[in-house]
Amino acid sequence: xxxxxxxxxxIRTLLExxxxxxxxxxxxxxxxxxxxxPVEFLKKTVQLLALAGLVSTRRGTQGGIMLARPxxxxxxxxxxxxxxxxxxxxxxxxxxxxxxxxxxxxVSPVLARAQGAFLRELQRESLADLVKPGxxxxxxxxxxxxxxxxx
Amino acid sequence: xxxxxxxxxxIRTLLExxxxxxxxxxxxxxxxxxxxxPVEFLKKTVQLLALAGLVSTRRGTQGGIMLARPxxxxxxxxxxxxxxxxxxxxxxxxxxxxxxxxxxxxVSPVLARAQGAFLRELQRESLADLVKPGxxxxxxxxxxxxxxxxx
DNA sequence: CTATAGTGGATGTAATATATCCACTTTGTC
DNA sequence: GACAAAGTGGATATATTACATCCACTATAG
Ligand code: SF4
Ligand code: SF4
Numbered sequence: 001x002x003x004x005x006x007x008x009x010x011i012r013t014l015l016e017x018x019x020x021x022x023x024x025x026x027x028x029x030x031x032x033x034x035x036x037x038p039v040e041f042l043k044k045t046v047q048l049l050a051l052a053g054l055v056s057t058r059r060g061t062q063g064g065i066m067l068a069r070p071x072x073x074x075x076x077x078x079x080x081x082x083x084x085x086x087x088x089x090x091x092x093x094x095x096x097x098x099x100x101x102x103x104x105x106x107v108s109p110v111l112a113r114a115q116g117a118f119l120r121e122l123q124r125e126s127l128a129d130l131v132k133p134g135x136x137x138x139x140x141x142x143x144x145x146x147x148x149x150x151x
Numbered sequence: 152x153x154x155x156x157x158x159x160x161x162i163r164t165l166l167e168x169x170x171x172x173x174x175x176x177x178x179x180x181x182x183x184x185x186x187x188x189p190v191e192f193l194k195k196t197v198q199l200l201a202l203a204g205l206v207s208t209r210r211g212t213q214g215g216i217m218l219a220r221p222x223x224x225x226x227x228x229x230x231x232x233x234x235x236x237x238x239x240x241x242x243x244x245x246x247x248x249x250x251x252x253x254x255x256x257x258v259s260p261v262l263a264r265a266q267g268a269f270l271r272e273l274q275r276e277s278l279a280d281l282v283k284p285g286x287x288x289x290x291x292x293x294x295x296x297x298x299x300x301x302x
Numbered sequence: 303c304t305a306t307a308g309t310g311g312a313t314g315t316a317a318t319a320t321a322t323c324c325a326c327t328t329t330g331t332c
Numbered sequence: 333g334a335c336a337a338a339g340t341g342g343a344t345a346t347a348t349t350a351c352a353t354c355c356a357c358t359a360t361a362g
Contacts, residue, residue: 001154001231003241003262004319011258027338041321047340060329061337076261080152090154106281107162110227111154114272121265130257155350178307192352198309211360212306309358317350327340332333 018127025064052082071128176215203233222279
């Protein structure tokens with residue numbers, strides 16, 4: 001019930017990339033330094049991001065990585081999916097899985113709705129929104145407070 | 152990013168309990184048979200549910216377990232919390248954890264909002280609603296379809 | 303008193319998350 | 333062309349967590 005450290009690394013990496021002018025590259029090593037991410041692990045992570053079409057890479061001297069699409073088109077949901085695969089908060093929401101109880105089980109739809117709400121919320125803001133200064137920090141407190149009741 | 156098998160077991164167990172008349176008990180063994188849950192594992196699970204105040208237990212002959220509160224007052228969110236502890240989809244949403252980046256990090260609020268939406272959705276229906284026949288099965292298809300785009 | 307049913311601790315196994323090592327390929331620069 | 337910089341890819345290691353089993357114990361109805 002938690003995103004992995006690798007996903008966090010991926011998010012922070014893409015955030016760094018979103019901050020530099022479009023078309024410029026950053027070296028993986030530099031990002032790993034700035035973000036305190038083990039460089040060898042970050043390399044693997046970047047490969048997943050590249051595979052998912054979120055970053056493009058350039059080898060050799062002066063190489064590095066950059067966003068493969070506009071920051072306006074990338075959301076945290078995309079990043080989670082790139083690293084962890086399709087989101088499925090329970091077995092029966094995984095593509096292809098069929099539970100013997102499905103059809104009679106009243107739980108599955110509830111979980112599906114909750115997951116939908118979760119993803120929808122993640123898709124409301126793009127990387128571009130996130131790196132833009134002066135966003136709605138107030139909501140942090142609101143939601144953390146609410147989390148206390150809820151979580 | 153997925154509830155554990157144990158949580159599933161807990162949900163199915165409470166669903167069974169919600170189906171019997173109020174005040175009646177069911178044996179753990181019986182539930183484990185009906186739901187194909189390893190009995191020794193289910194015992195541990197039930198203890199967590201008891202600790203969380205969701206079920207009450209009776210030992211000895213004619214013993215068993217029953218809901219400790221009205222089915223109307225128990226939601227899937229409660230069950231997840233009982234088994235897995237407070238929901239925190241990322242480290243920084245765990246009670247007590249402070250990230251060095253917190254305060255400047257734009258990601259945390261987004262995750263908090265998504266988590267809030269997730270929990271809120273789970274709290275919209277109680278066990279009583281779920282065992283009641285003729286609920287909104289249609290939403291299953293809607294949300295699974297949507298999941299395809301989103302997930 | 304005895305069978306039944308929950309309690310609780312110890313232990314085992316498998317899967318996953320996290321990380322490191324290193325040999326290789328591509329590419330810009332001198 | 334040689335060299336260094338930087339991403340690629342596979343193998344391996346370690347820690348943590350999820351999942352499960354075993355068994356000795358306690359409470360209770362009849
Ligand atoms: S029992 Fe229901 S919730 Fe559990 S896996 Fe099957 S369909 Fe999904
Ligand atoms: S960097 Fe941001 S999202 Fe990651 S743990 Fe810290 S506050 Fe949370």
